[in-house]
Amino acid sequence: MTAGTLVLIILVAILTQVGIAALIVLRRRGRQYRELDGGSGESNAHSAAQTPMQPTAPTEAWTGFREFAVQRRVFEDESRSICSFYLVPCDGKPLPSFRPGQFLTFRLAVEDPAEGESSNVVRCYSLSDSPRPDHYRVSIKRVPTPPDHPDAPPGVSSGFFHDHVQVGDRLMIRPPSGHFHLTEDEPLSIVLIGGGIGITPMLSILNSVLERGIGREIWLYYGIRNGSEHIMKAHLRTLADRHDNFHLHVCYSAPGEDDVEGVDYDHRGRVDLPLLRNTLKLARYQFYVCGPKPMMESLVPGLEEWGVDGGDIYYESFGPATLIKREKPAPAATDAQSVNVTFSRSGKRLTWDPTAGSLLEFAEANGIDVDSGCRAGSCGSCQTALTAGEVEYSQQPDADIEPGHCLLCIAAPSCDLVLEA
Numbered sequence: 012m013t014a015g016t017l018v019l020i021i022l023v024a025i026l027t028q029v030g031i032a033a034l035i036v037l038r039r040r041g042r043q044y045r046e047l048d049g050g051s052g053e054s055n056a057h058s059a060a061q062t063p064m065q066p067t068a069p070t071e072a073w074t075g076f077r078e079f080a081v082q083r084r085v086f087e088d089e090s091r092s093i094c095s096f097y098l099v100p101c102d103g104k105p106l107p108s109f110r111p112g113q114f115l116t117f118r119l120a121v122e123d124p125a126e127g128e129s130s131n132v133v134r135c136y137s138l139s140d141s142p143r144p145d146h147y148r149v150s151i152k153r154v155p156t157p158p159d160h161p162d163a164p165p166g167v168s169s170g171f172f173h174d175h176v177q178v179g180d181r182l183m184i185r186p187p188s189g190h191f192h193l194t195e196d197e198p199l200s201i202v203l204i205g206g207g208i209g210i211t212p213m214l215s216i217l218n219s220v221l222e223r224g225i226g227r228e229i230w231l232y233y234g235i236r237n238g239s240e241h242i243m244k245a246h247l248r249t250l251a252d253r254h255d256n257f258h259l260h261v262c263y264s265a266p267g268e269d270d271v272e273g274v275d276y277d278h279r280g281r282v283d284l285p286l287l288r289n290t291l292k293l294a295r296y297q298f299y300v301c302g303p304k305p306m307m308e309s310l311v312p313g314l315e316e317w318g319v320d321g322g323d324i325y326y327e328s329f330g331p332a333t334l335i336k337r338e339k340p341a342p343a344a345t346d347a348q349s350v351n352v353t354f355s356r357s358g359k360r361l362t363w364d365p366t367a368g369s370l371l372e373f374a375e376a377n378g379i380d381v382d383s384g385c386r387a388g389s390c391g392s393c394q395t396a397l398t399a400g401e402v403e404y405s406q407q408p409d410a411d412i413e414p415g416h417c418l419l420c421i422a423a424p425s426c427d428l429v430l431e432a
């Protein structure tokens with residue numbers, strides 16, 4: 012064998028080895044990527060097409076409702092009670108970004124089977140993923156008839172999504188909005204607390220923080236009954252395995268026979284203050300809380316009693332069921348100390364003062380039936396005709412308000428009022 016042939020053989024051997032090593036690395040990366048997106052099964056749709064939002068020129072939010080098409084549906088839990096909907100704009104124009112934690116408002120034409128006619132239903136759903144350039148995602152839990160009202164109809168909007176909204180269907184959506192979102196003013200460690208479907212805004216915050224690699228420590232406390240309703244289980248576990256700055260605590264209040272502590276979940280019981288005290292270091296955190304009524308009513312005041320500054324606690328209610336009663340400043344800057352509010356349809360004349368909160372809270376506390384959705388001036392559900400007087404808003408309304416109407420959820424009277432409710 013000549014020296015040239017020997018050199019050639021050595022070169023070929025080296026190139027073959029380099030090629031094999033590259034193939035192994037590529038296969039591993041591919042596997043890790045699939046695992047990050049939920050492994051096998053339904054959740055693995057989390058992301059083949061998911062590209063994080065690139066820093067480009069910001070796209071303006073649209074006004075009113077815009078038409079979107081459903082690109083994909085993915086069940087997210089074992090019991091198939093939570094379904095994600097991937098939404099792309101029908102006009103093909105760019106999507107504005109959003110702040111992780113914000114929600115979309117939907118207007119659905121839902122047919123009443125008894126009447127055979129459709130009526131408009133307005134509901135809000137949190138964006139459940141970090142901003143992406145080409146689509147939004149919401150994850151919707153089917154709301155059944157409450158056990159204490161077996162004759163009541165099941166949830167209208169959630170049932171409509173689960174039973175009728177299919178790939179290719181079109182939906183009318185208002186732009187992302189809401190004041191519950193990740194705050195980036197101070198690079199504090201983050202504690203996310205999600206109960207049940209209250210996990211959705213937390214998923215958006217979590218995915219955004221980890222994808223951007225900004226290195227803030229982040230804890231997620233996720234409370235559910237058992238494994239059958241565990242959302243995106245593989246995705247969450249993989250994130251926890253891959254990111255040293257992410258600490259996952261899953262709590263099952265009523266584990267099933269097959270649920271194994273230390274494998275499927277971390278703690279038996281609810282997310283409560285003792286758990287937070289035992290697992291968090293003594294430090295200042297930003298707390299984000301969203302969950303069912305008992306969780307909100309115990310945790311939010313509990314955190315303050317523990318010494319957490321109220322300004323470091325952010326919380327969101329998914330509607331009237333999760334109202335938190337606690338001291339808070341008057342919602343609008345009004346000079347009125349106490350004014351008369353007449354609800355003309357209910358025939359009630361009542362005295363409002365700043366401790367009564369917004370006109371929506373005031374109406375509900377006095378047994379007056381008013382529709383509501385976001386409770387944040389975004390969806391327009393609580394819009395009510397104002398026959399006399401004026402209101403002031405605690406924040407800029409996001410919803411379009413018809414002339415002669417007001418949004419009760421963010422309004423306080425500035426003089427005597429007559430409302431058509």
Ligand SMILES: Cc1cc2nc3c(=O)[nH]c(=O)nc-3n(C[C@H](O)[C@H](O)[C@H](O)COP(=O)(O)OP(=O)(O)OC[C@H]3O[C@@H](n4cnc5c(N)ncnc54)[C@H](O)[C@@H]3O)c2cc1C
Pocket residue numbers: 114134135136137138149150151152153154155156157160163164165166167168169170189208211212327328329330384385386
């Ligand atoms: C900001 C925000 C974000 C949200 N994000 C999410 C999210 O990410 N995912 C999600 O799944 N949800 C979310 N929600 C909740 C969502 O907007 C809806 O409230 C939820 O889907 C229920 O709506 P529905 O139309 O299905 O139920 P509804 O029709 O409003 O009914 C609600 C419940 O009342 C019961 N009911 C109906 N009629 C009666 C009666 N006469 N007597 C007694 N009970 C009755 C129903 O059986 C049902 O249990 C969010 C809400 C807000 C405000």
Ligand code: FES
Pocket residue numbers: 382383384385386387388389390391392393394410418419420421
């Ligand atoms: S409840 Fe949505 S605007 Fe008032």
